[in-house]
Amino acid sequence: MIALLRRDLMLATRAGGGFGLGLVFFLIVIVLIPFGVGPETAVLSRIAPGVLWVAALLAALLSLDRIFALDHEDGTLTLLATAPVPLETVAVAKSAAHWITTGVPLTIAAPVLGILLQLDPDAAVFVALTLLIGTPALSVIGTFGAALTVGVRRGGLLLSLLVLPLYVPTLIFGAEAVRRGADGVAATTPLLMLAGITAGAVALLPFATAAVLRINLR
Amino acid sequence: MPDLGKYVVEVLLAYGVSVAILVGLVAVSWRQSARMRRALQAVEDRKHG
Amino acid sequence: MSMWEYANPKRFMGWTAPVLPWAFGAAGICLSVGLIWGFFFTPDDFRQGSTVKIIYLHVPSALMAINAWIMMLVASLIWLVRRHHVSALAAKAAAPVGVAMTLIALATGAIWGQPMWGTYWAWDPRLTSFLILFLFYLGYMALWAAIDDPDTAADLTSVLCMVGSVFALLSRYAVNFWNQGLHQGASLSLDKEKNVADVFYQPLLFAIAGFVLLFFALVLLRTRTEIRSRRLRALLRKEG
Numbered sequence: 001m002i003a004l005l006r007r008d009l010m011l012a013t014r015a016g017g018g019f020g021l022g023l024v025f026f027l028i029v030i031v032l033i034p035f036g037v038g039p040e041t042a043v044l045s046r047i048a049p050g051v052l053w054v055a056a057l058l059a060a061l062l063s064l065d066r067i068f069a070l071d072h073e074d075g076t077l078t079l080l081a082t083a084p085v086p087l088e089t090v091a092v093a094k095s096a097a098h099w100i101t102t103g104v105p106l107t108i109a110a111p112v113l114g115i116l117l118q119l120d121p122d123a124a125v126f127v128a129l130t131l132l133i134g135t136p137a138l139s140v141i142g143t144f145g146a147a148l149t150v151g152v153r154r155g156g157l158l159l160s161l162l163v164l165p166l167y168v169p170t171l172i173f174g175a176e177a178v179r180r181g182a183d184g185v186a187a188t189t190p191l192l193m194l195a196g197i198t199a200g201a202v203a204l205l206p207f208a209t210a211a212v213l214r215i216n217l218r
Numbered sequence: 219m220p221d222l223g224k225y226v227v228e229v230l231l232a233y234g235v236s237v238a239i240l241v242g243l244v245a246v247s248w249r250q251s252a253r254m255r256r257a258l259q260a261v262e263d264r265k266h267g
Numbered sequence: 268m269s270m271w272e273y274a275n276p277k278r279f280m281g282w283t284a285p286v287l288p289w290a291f292g293a294a295g296i297c298l299s300v301g302l303i304w305g306f307f308f309t310p311d312d313f314r315q316g317s318t319v320k321i322i323y324l325h326v327p328s329a330l331m332a333i334n335a336w337i338m339m340l341v342a343s344l345i346w347l348v349r350r351h352h353v354s355a356l357a358a359k360a361a362a363p364v365g366v367a368m369t370l371i372a373l374a375t376g377a378i379w380g381q382p383m384w385g386t387y388w389a390w391d392p393r394l395t396s397f398l399i400l401f402l403f404y405l406g407y408m409a410l411w412a413a414i415d416d417p418d419t420a421a422d423l424t425s426v427l428c429m430v431g432s433v434f435a436l437l438s439r440y441a442v443n444f445w446n447q448g449l450h451q452g453a454s455l456s457l458d459k460e461k462n463v464a465d466v467f468y469q470p471l472l473f474a475i476a477g478f479v480l481l482f483f484a485l486v487l488l489r490t491r492t493e494i495r496s497r498r499l500r501a502l503l504r505k506e507g
Contacts, residue, residue, distance in 0.1 A: 144430065148423055152413045161409055162427065165402040166434045172441040190444070197437065208430055215422045220307055222317040225382060229320050232378045233306065236324040236371045240481070243367045244291075247488050254495040261502050 001089045004080075008097035011070070022102045023109055026059040030113045041118045048117035049178035052127055056106045057138065057167050063102050064142040065159055067094050068150045068213075077150070081217050087210035095136075095143040095206070103135030123182030130174040130194060137198040140205045141166045147212040169197055276494045279353045283487045290487060294480035301327075301474030309466055321379045323471055327478035328371035329393075332400060335365030335482060339407070340432050343425035353490065355421035356497065358428065360489035362408050364482055369401045392443045399438045403431045417497060 033051050037043055071077040080090050110131055111124040119127065145163035149155035177190035222229050305323035312319035342358035345351055376394045381387050388394075410427055414420035 148410065148427060149413070151419075155413065158409055158413050161402075162406045165399060165406060165438075166431070168399055169434060169437040169441040172438075172445045176445060193441070193444070205430070208426055212423060212426055215419060215426070218419070220317070222320075223311065225317045228378050228382060229317050232321045232324055232375045233302075235374045235378070236328065239367050239371050239374075243364065243485065244481075247363075247485055247492070251488055251492045251495075254492045254499070258495045258499045258502075261499060261506075265502065265506075 004093035029055040045118040048119040091206040091209035099139040107131040126181035290484035298477030305470035323474040325375040332368040356493035
């Protein structure tokens with residue numbers, strides 16, 4: 001599995017791999033928000049946690065169809081299916097690669113870019129923390145969606161339609177945790193729920209992903 | 219028409235929209251069914267005719 | 268297609284043909300009784316005025332929106348385990364009906380809420396959950412439409428339905444958590460556990476029965492169409 005992971009990471013970071021595009025997209029969305037809602041500090045500061053979360057969701061979405069597309073096109077995926085490595089492991093490796101190349105950079109960038117949105121310094125810590133806990137779920141759920149649409153040509157839009165509703169619980173608890181933390185209220189409940197969703201998704205979705213891959217590779 | 223008081227618009231709108239959706243759904247479903255039956259019949263006649 | 272594969276759909280076509288008109292007839296009767304009784308012959312609610320009449324549309328449609336998804340989930344499981352094609356096609360057939368029910372629930376919910384909340388939309392937990400359910404339905408239907416091979420489509424949409432169901436439940440709790448502080452008590456509380464007086468309850472039962480029967484009739488009708496479509500595809504493939 002480590003070999004798989006390393007291979008995906010290499011593929012993502014070499015030229016043309018799309019690494020960094022997610023971050024740039026994240027930045028662009030953040031920059032667009034004040035143009036849309038006005039530059040007033042109070043307004044921006046209030047919506048900053050939610051906007052950062054939504055923008056992170058969308059940025060995570062971007063690199064999802066790459067997860068399986070390239071391997072599917074050149075037949076590598078079929079090869080992987082017949083390899084001694086179980087497909088569940090392939091799914092986990094793909095999700096991990098996505099998280100490392102997209103989730104982690106977003107987690108680091110969000111508090112920094114939050115400055116552009118007048119993010120409350122108290123909130124910044126929670127933004128990073130919730131994204132750290134939540135982005136693995138985004139990767140695992142996204143991998144499931146990517147597996148579903150691997151055979152669909154130009155399935156990017158369909159992928160978004162399938163995956164975004166699945167992101168809603170993570171988004172709700174993540175953003176709520178930031179809001180409560182920033183207000184100084186106890187954020188334990190949403191944090192625990194967020195962690196629970198991530199844990200459950202990471203533990204169970206790879207099985208669904210593998211099942212879907214098997215279906216698509218028949 | 220019963221006296222709907224000040225909520226005439228709301229109640230009639232609710233009923234209107236709902237009935238329209240239901241009628242539309244039934245109509246579309248019937249039409250799809252009839253079309254499919256005809257299409258299948260045509261192909262089956264071609265094969266066995 | 269081998270004879271065995273066709274036998275199940277064939278039997279389905281066989282028994283549904285005579286049942287269908289009765290199903291629609293019964294649905295029509297129950298709906299008419301429920302709605303006409305409720306609309307013309309029930310009093311106004313002391314708090315909500317005549318808008319209480321919307322209950323005869325909102326409650327049944329909301330119930331069916333959820334039950335349609337549950338039926339799809341069960342049908343998907345039967346398909347995955349027992350590979351009965353009729354089951355997979357029934358799930359596919361039920362989705363648009365579920366969408367229509369969800370739309371009615373959303374529209375009537377919003378319209379009913381307007382006089383109470385002063386706005387045409389409020390992020391009330393129940394309405395929001397139905398909005399999310401609507402998105403799940405759309406995704407399910409979009410996936411069916413995007414996959415060429417019918418058996419692959421049936422398999423993929425079945426898995427999606429299962430995963431989606433888990434997340435739909437999660438969303439329900441998340442949404443309640445998300446909006447719990449705001450609309451306490453003012454939310455559109457149509458719990459049947461709350462005392463819905465008898466005078467409202469009886470026409471409501473007819474309306475609910477009508478919606479259930481209509482769902483049943485429509486799913487039968489649409490499944491028949493799907494079965495024919497599948498046979499047509501097979502025949503055309505053999506020709507071409």
